[in-house]
Amino acid sequence: MSTSRWPTIAQWAVRGLAPILLLVVLFTGRQSVLRWVLGGAAGERSLYIKIPLEQPRFHWYFLDEAALLRGSLEIEIHGASGRDTLLTVFREGRFGPGWEPISRRRDGVYFGFVGGGHVWTEARDSLVVRLRVAEDLDGIGAHQGGMLREGVYEAVASYSHLTGHPSIRPFRRPEGPTAFVGCWRSTWKLDVTRDRGWMGAADEEQDQFSEGWMGQVMRYALREVGTDGSRCVK
Secondary structure (H helix, E strand, O other): OOHHHHHHHHHHHHHHHHHHHHHHHHHHOHHHHHHHHHEOOOEEEEEEEEOOEOOOOOOEEEOOHHHHHOOEEEEEEEOOOOOEEEEEEEEOOEEOOOOEEOOEEOOEEEOEEEEEEEEEEOOOOEEEEEEEEOOOEEEEEOOOEEEEOOEEEEEEEEEEEEOEOOOOHHHOOOOOOEEEEEEEOOOEOOEEEEOOEOOEOOOHHHHHHHHOHHHHHHHHHOOOEOOOOOEOOO
């Protein structure tokens, strides 16, 4: 074949793929295309999870790690292909093998955890997260302090993002595939007891924006979609 024909063939290929990609974007959304190319196919991953506390702005620390660990945290993964997995993040005073908090402070432990090792994950998995709180847990955020009361908390979730295992082979990279558990159907309410956190009190203008109609509009407009296509409340 003459080399002069290669540009023409390449143009035909691009023209043929363009409408296909457009249809994929229209029917599945831009994020689906990014996952298809950059990551999101079925495969083994570690998990990254922040429990769905309702009020904190960005971050929260429990002040007594030992009290937290006297309860338990479990993740049930109901696989899209029928493969179910039960993971124990912590129970009976210790973390499960391979699990650890995202960070620790001198006076507390973060409300998120990483681990799980090589867990089979798929975009359309459904997850049930169950936290047993053995005693009231005091905590602090950037602008608030409060308690997560004793009891059993449960929430359904999907992944907010999957890294690793892209569908297109040239984009595949072996390092660190991770499933981010962050698209929640419900949240767990804290009993806010202090209006100051480690950054002090939230300024009044910020509070008015967050609680007013404009804040509600912004939250709705920016609401994310999980890897299974469902809307996230947090």
